[in-house]
Amino acid sequence: MRYVVTxxxxxxxxxxxxxxxxxxxxxxxxxxxxxxxxxxKNKKIDFYYVVDKNLMLSIKWGNNEFFFxxxxxxxxxxxxxxxxxxxxxxxxxxxxxxxxxxxxxxxASEALLLAHFSKKVIATEGSIHIYRVVKWxxxxxxxNEDWINKAKKKIELIFAxxxxxxxQVEDNFFDRVYCDPMFENPIYQSNSLNPLRNFAVYENLNxxxxxxxxxxxxxxxxxxxxxxxxxxxxxxxxxxxxxxxRKSGVVYGVIKKK
Ligand SMILES: C[S@@+](CC[C@H](N)C(=O)[O-])C[C@H]1O[C@@H](n2cnc3c(N)ncnc32)[C@H](O)[C@@H]1O
Numbered sequence: 336m337r338y339v340v341t342x343x344x345x346x347x348x349x350x351x352x353x354x355x356x357x358x359x360x361x362x363x364x365x366x367x368x369x370x371x372x373x374x375x376k377n378k379k380i381d382f383y384y385v386v387d388k389n390l391m392l393s394i395k396w397g398n399n400e401f402f403f404x405x406x407x408x409x410x411x412x413x414x415x416x417x418x419x420x421x422x423x424x425x426x427x428x429x430x431x432x433x434x435x436x437x438x439x440x441x442x443a444s445e446a447l448l449l450a451h452f453s454k455k456v457i458a459t460e461g462s463i464h465i466y467r468v469v470k471w472x473x474x475x476x477x478x479n480e481d482w483i484n485k486a487k488k489k490i491e492l493i494f495a496x497x498x499x500x501x502x503q504v505e506d507n508f509f510d511r512v513y514c515d516p517m518f519e520n521p522i523y524q525s526n527s528l529n530p531l532r533n534f535a536v537y538e539n540l541n542x543x544x545x546x547x548x549x550x551x552x553x554x555x556x557x558x559x560x561x562x563x564x565x566x567x568x569x570x571x572x573x574x575x576x577x578x579x580x581r582k583s584g585v586v587y588g589v590i591k592k593k
Contacts, residue, residue, distance in 0.1 A: 338394075339366045339374065340384040347388070354386040361467075382533075384467075392471040394464060394534070401464075401530040403472020405483050407444040412451070412482060421448065422578035423513075426557045426587035429453040433510035436551070438497035441531060443469050443490065445515065450486040457509070461496040461536040470494075498538065501547040512552040515559040516540050519566065522583060540566060545573065549592055556590045 340358040342350040346368065358365035366374060366383070374380050382396035393402035415421050423445050429435055429452035437446045440458035442465075450456040460466040473487045493500070497514070517537050523529060540558065548556040560567040562584040571577075574588035 336381045338380055338382050338384065339364045339371075340386070341366045341368045341371050343385055343387045344368055346386070350386050350388065350390065353390060354384075357384065357386070357392070391475065392468055394468060396533070399530055399533070401468060401534065403442065403469050403476055404527075405444075405447070405476070405478055405480065407442070407527045408447040408483065409480055411444070411448055412480075415448075422580065422585075422587045423448055423557075423559075424452060426576070426578045426589050427511050427513055427555075429511065435511045435513060436504075436509040438501070438512065438514040438548070439516055440469060440492055441465065441515070441535070442527060443473060443492070444527065445513070446490050446492075447483060447486045449513065450489040451482055453489065456490045458490055458492050459495040459497045459500050460492060461494075461538075462534045463494060464534040465531055466492065466494040496536070496538075498544055501544065501551055504551040506550055507553045508551050510553050512548045512556045513559075514540060514544075514548065514556070516566070518561040519564040520561050522561070522585070540570075542570070545570065545590065549590065552592055554592055556592075558588045558590070560586050560588065562586050 340354045340361065340363060342354045355365045371383065382394050385393050385395055393400055411421055427435065427449060429449050431454060433453045434455045435449045435453050437449060437456055437458040440446055440460040446456050446458045460469065470492050473490055473492060478484050517535050545556060558570065562579065567586060571588065573590050575591045576589040578587040
């Protein structure tokens with residue numbers, strides 16, 4: 336995919352310098368925002384990174400934008416505080432002592448929730464563009480939610496394909512392993528993941544991967560699937576427990592280490 340780095344309109348010197356630095360790092364061109372429309376008109380690029388006035392990083396294409404935000408994590412935490420059960424927390428069962436591996440970081444909404452209840456979360460993301468924007472957000476986004484600012488600091492995000500990563504980790508390294516691959520049957524309705532779909536890695540989780548995940552966890556592996564997906568049909572025999580949302584069809588399947 337062809338892309339450049341630019342700033343929002345009327346940039347400060349600091350924004351321009353940062354955009355130029357990122358362009359060098361990504362090995363692509365920096366484009367002055369005033370000249371971007373030309374590139375877009377001539378279809379020279381597929382998307383562009385934008386450094387905005389808060390020095391936050393996003394990706395734009397057409398009328399779409401991908402940026403780090405706390406939306407879903409914040410709503411889910413409010414529900415938890417109001418006594419509602421959250422199936423991620425119910426299934427993974429993080430504690431202050433647990434180190435959790437989140438194989439599929441995405442927007443880090445679930446990594447933030449897991450981090451709040453854990454000692455540490457190590458997360459991998461296989462899409463370089465998602466990785467860059469989310470890493471930037473985790474490092475620089477200043478939330479009005481105290482718990483998010485604290486949770487962010489407990490997440491270590493690594494750019495890696497989990498299929499390779501898990502095969503290099505030693506036995507029983509993590510207390511819990513969590514994996515939420517892209518659904519075969521996506522749920523598009525008001526889904527915070529919609530802007531991420533353009534850049535996501537779409538790879539099938541297979542039994543060999545689950546065996547590796549069981550090897551590197553001390554206690555359990557939790558897989559999130561859509562009940563309509565072939566993944567669910569193929570692996571449900573492994574689940575010791577299932578947390579199913581009847582409304583959305585989303586399942587958190589728990590595989591305990593024997
Ligand atoms: C459904 S999203 C995860 C959403 C996440 N749980 C959250 O709370 O935002 C799946 C993410 O995993 C990434 N992914 C898929 N396959 C991967 C792989 N083999 N290695 C690393 N990341 C992968 C995708 O690029 C995408 O960002």
